[in-house]
Amino acid sequence: MASTESRPVEVDTLSALTPESQAMLDELVEQSHWNQTAQDWAIFSRLGSVHVVRDEHKRIVASGAVLPLGDSAAWISLILVTPPRRGQGLGRAVFEHCLKEVQASGRTAMLDATPDGERLYRQYSFAALWRFTRWHRAGVGGAQTGARPHAPIALETIAALDGQALGFARHALLADLMAREDTDVVRHAEAMAIVRAGRVARHIGPLLASNEQAAAQLLGDIASSTADALFIDVPDDRPLMRDALCAAGFAPQRGFARMALGDAAPQGMTAFMHAVAGPEFG
Structure with missing residues (x-):
C-alpha cells in the first residue's frame, strides 16, 4: 500500500538562470498575472537569490526570491505558485526558505503583501507598516x-x-x-x-x-x-x-x-x- 504521508517540499536555490529555467519562471509570472520580466529575475539572480520548487518532471511550479538592500534589510518577493499546485503548501515552503536565508544574514525581512499574502505573513509575526x-x-x-x-x-x-x-x-x-x-x-x-x-x-x-x-x-x-x-x-x-x-x-x-x-x-x-x-x- 502506498504511503499516505505527505512528503516534505524540497526547495532548491538556482545557482544561475539558464534559458530553460528562465522560460519556466517567465511562464510562472504569466500564470500568476504579474508584470515581471527576465531582466527582473536577473536582478535577483545577480544581487540576491532565486529559490524554486520543482514537480516530478523537474518543472518549476513555485518560486521565491531574496534581494539584500543595504546593510540592514532584505526583500522577500516573487512568491509564486502555478495555479494547479496552489493550496498544497508550496508557497509557504518557499517563503519559509527565503525567510531563513534573510534571518541568517542578520537583516530585517521586509515584503509587500497582497491581502491573501498578508494573512499568511502575519502568522510569522510580520506587521504592516503602511499600505498602497x-x-x-x-x-x-x-x-x-x-x-x-x-x-x-x-x-x-x-x-x-x-x-x-x-x-x-x-x-x-x-x-x-x-x-x-x-x-x-x-x-x-x-x-x-x-x-x-x-x-x-x-x-x-x-x-x-x-x-x-x-x-x-x-x-x-x-x-x-x-x-x-x-x-x-x-x-x-x-x-x-x-x-x-x-x-x-x-x-x-x-x-x-x-x-x-x-x-x-x-x-x-x-x-x-x-x-x-x-x-x-x-
Missing part, C-alpha cells in the same frame, strides 16, 4: 502629443532621495533599472521617477518628490506622454496623487501592505515616496 494600491491604465489609442518628460539624472541624485525615503540604500538595484535600454528616467521640478518596461505594462516607480503636488504633476506628464499601458503603486495617503490618477484614466487594481518582521525595520522619510519601485523591489 496598484493603479492601472490600459493603453490608449493614437500617438500622444505631449513632450516626453525625459531629463538626464545622475544615479546618485535619485539614489540619495530614494535612500532617505526608505531608510536604506539600494544603489545597485536603481543602477540596473536605470541602465535598461527601455527605461526612461524622468524629472519635473521637484519630482523624479523611473519608468521601465514590464511584461504587460510599463511601470512607474519609484516616483520621488519633496512634495505631493510636484509628484502629481509629474505623474500627469508621464501619463499624457505615452499611449502604453501603465502600472503605478501609490501609498494610500496621497489624495493629490489619487486625483491625478483618476484624471489620467487610471483605476485601482489591488491593495498591498508593506510589512516587516521585528522592531528593527529601517525608518525612512516615507513622505518623499509617492510610488514604490514595485512589490518585487520595495
